[in-house]
Structures are given as structure tokens and as C-alpha cells.
Amino acid sequence: MHVGKRRSWQLSESEAISEGDYWNRRKFLKAVGLGTGSLAGIPNLIGATAGFPTTRNPKYSGEGLDVTDYDLVSGYNNFYEFSYDKDGPAKLANKGWKTEPWTLEVGGLVDNPLKLDVNDLIKRVGGIEQRVYRFRCVEAWSMVIPWDGFQLSKLLQLASPKSGAKFVKFTTFFDPKVAPGQRGGSIDWPYVEALTLAEAMNELTLLATGIFGKPMPNQNGAPIRLVVPWKYGFKSIKSIVRIDLVDTKPVNTWQALQPSEYGFYANVNPKVDHPRWSQGSERVIGGGFFSGRKDTLMFNGYEEQVAGLYDGLDLRRNY
Ligand code: MTE
Numbered sequence: 001m002h003v004g005k006r007r008s009w010q011l012s013e014s015e016a017i018s019e020g021d022y023w024n025r026r027k028f029l030k031a032v033g034l035g036t037g038s039l040a041g042i043p044n045l046i047g048a049t050a051g052f053p054t055t056r057n058p059k060y061s062g063e064g065l066d067v068t069d070y071d072l073v074s075g076y077n078n079f080y081e082f083s084y085d086k087d088g089p090a091k092l093a094n095k096g097w098k099t100e101p102w103t104l105e106v107g108g109l110v111d112n113p114l115k116l117d118v119n120d121l122i123k124r125v126g127g128i129e130q131r132v133y134r135f136r137c138v139e140a141w142s143m144v145i146p147w148d149g150f151q152l153s154k155l156l157q158l159a160s161p162k163s164g165a166k167f168v169k170f171t172t173f174f175d176p177k178v179a180p181g182q183r184g185g186s187i188d189w190p191y192v193e194a195l196t197l198a199e200a201m202n203e204l205t206l207l208a209t210g211i212f213g214k215p216m217p218n219q220n221g222a223p224i225r226l227v228v229p230w231k232y233g234f235k236s237i238k239s240i241v242r243i244d245l246v247d248t249k250p251v252n253t254w255q256a257l258q259p260s261e262y263g264f265y266a267n268v269n270p271k272v273d274h275p276r277w278s279q280g281s282e283r284v285i286g287g288g289f290f291s292g293r294k295d296t297l298m299f300n301g302y303e304e305q306v307a308g309l310y311d312g313l314d315l316r317r318n319y
Pocket of ligand 1: 073076077078079080081136137138172191219220221232233234235236237238239
């Protein structure tokens with residue numbers, strides 16, 4: 001059974017760039033006392049709490065960037081396990097879904113397989129820090145988010161990849177009893193994503209356990225999710241239970257669903273349009289209905305840090 005009606009891979013350009021429905025529903029929720037800022041009466045079963053308070057890493061201080069409001073970051077979400085509506089996850093992911101305790105397993109081509117509680121893992125990697133990153137969804141909207149987390153490279157070093165490991169595959173939880181979206185639909189659950197080992201080891205790639213200095217809200221992918229700021233948001237897989245080192249390129253969820261539209265690399269690239277809309281500019285969430293558009297940057301503004309990962313690759317192709 002599908003929850004809601006609009007699915008991202010079926011959006012037309014006008015739907016992808018309009019937030020009218022969202023704002024109308026938000027106004028309604030506010031009127032009935034269920035605004036996302038005050039989820040009155042809804043218990044917040046929040047994720048991993050280790051490592052707080054965090055200190056902002058000066059290298060990623062977000063200088064010159066306008067941080068999106070907490071209410072929007074935690075109220076305008078894509079989390080298809082719960083809903084296809086932007087305001088659905090904030091309600092449905094807080095209805096009995098427990099994200100603590102939570103175990104993460106790391107396996108496949110590693111010398112040191114791991115199975116750890118997320119709070120223990122945070123201690124093993126030496127804690128968490130805060131970084132402000134741009135976040136750009138393939139649907140042509142964007143936010144600026146202060147993430148709390150640690151570099152994925154630290155976890156991979158603990159697991160010690162074998163020489164044959166070339167890709168890192170991530171898998172989301174699967175529990176249709178609490179995640180209504182997983183009871184059917186076009187997606188072959190659980191949601192999976194993958195990076196090359198070099199992308200995973202890049203210093204920008206985070207495992208995030210919080211936002212705005214607080215534990216990750218369920219709707220944002222509690223208790224632990226990936227953040228890859230130079231790629232479209234769908235690569236930043238939420239609520240991870242498994243990480244596997246593998247030798248062949250995995251097929252990610254969106255590629256399996258619509259290979260003509262979504263590839264493996266999915267790097268933000270203003271010169272390569274989505275088949276149904278332009279990727280040249282983006283709608284800044286919270287930036288105002290008419291004034292909130294800005295030009296999209298190559299690699300979402302992280303060209304300096306990541307362009308070298310793609311030497312020799314034709315970035316116009318949908319790999
Ligand atoms: N991860 C899972 N497991 N399920 C999802 O539906 N949506 C992706 C990504 N990670 C998704 C997911 C998409 S399309 C986007 S844009 C981001 O999460 C949204 O993250 P946010 O809701 O924290 O902004």
C-alpha cells in the first residue's frame with residue numbers, strides 16, 4: 001500500500017519545483033496544533049544520544065551560508081519508508097518506531113567485522129563534531145544543515161577493508177510493522193545505497209547522528225544516516241543497519257526503480273538536467289516563495305574537495 005499519492009520518480013517539473021501543497025498542509029497542521037515545531041502529543045522517540053554537546057568544526061563553519069530553520073529541516077522530509085508526502089515522515093516516523101537501542105553491522109570484505117550499538121560506536125570513533133553542509137535534493141530544492149556526526153572513514157578504518165573491497169554498500173532497516181511505506185509500493189525494500197571506497201573515504205563523507213546539536217530526529221534518519229554533500233540527497237541513506245564492503249558496483253534503490261533517470265554516481269551537476277526538469281538552479285527551502293531560487297553549483301560547491309575523485313569519468317553520463 002502506498003502512503004500518500006505523489007512519488008518523486010513520477011513528479012512533473014511543476015510538481016518538483018512547487019511547494020504549494022506542503023505549505024497548505026503545514027498551515028493546516030499549525031491550525032490544528034500539530035505544527036512541526038511543536039509536535040504536540042506525539043512522543044519523540046529519538047536516536048543516539050552519545051557525543052552531545054558537539055563543537056562545530058571551523059573548517060565547515062558554514063560561513064556565508066544561511067542555515068535553514070530547524071522546523072523546516074525536521075518537517076520537510078523525504079523518507080519513503082513512512083510517507084510520500086513531505087510532512088508525513090515527521091508524524092509517521094514518531095508513531096511507535098524505536099530508534100534506540102540500534103545496532104549497526106559492518107561486514108563483507110573487511111578484516112575486522114563489527115556489530116555495535118550506535119552509542120558505543122560513537123565512543124569507539126572518538127565522538128562527534130558539527131559541520132554545516134549544503135544539501136541538494138534531486139527534486140531541485142536545497143537546504144543548509146548543521147549535521148552532527150563523524151567521518152565515515154573512521155568507521156571503515158576500524159573495520160579494515162580487504163584489498164579487494166571497491167565499493168561500500170549501505171542498507172536501511174526493514175520493519176513494515178512500523179514503517180507503513182514498506183508494506184508495498186514500487187520500491188524493492190529495504191532502501192540501499194552505495195559509494196566507491198574512495199568516495200566513502202573522502203573527508204566530507206559523514207555518518208550523522210544529529211542535527212543542530214541534538215540527536216537525529218526520527219524523520220531525518222535516526223539514529224545514524226549517511227551525508228554526502230556533493231551528491232543528490234537520495235544518496236544520503238537514512239537509518240542504516242548494515243554497511244558492507246563489496247567488490248562489484250551495487251545497484252542502488254533509485255537506479256533499480258528508474259535507471260534512465262538516476263545513476264550510481266548522482267553527483268550534483270547543474271549542466272546535466274534531470275529528464276523531466278532542469279538541475280541548473282534550485283529552490284531554497286525557507287528562502288521565500290518567489291525569491292528563493294539560486295544557481296546550483298558544480299558538486300554542490302564542493303568541487304575543490306571531490307573533483308579529483310572523477311578524473312577521466314564523463315560526468316554527463318548517467319552511470
Ligand atoms: N533514505 C531512506 N532510507 N529512505 C528515503 O526515502 N530519501 C532520500 C534520502 N535518504 C530516503 C533516504 C532523499 S530523496 C533525500 S532528498 C534525503 O534522504 C532527505 O533527507 P532529509 O529528509 O533529512 O532532508
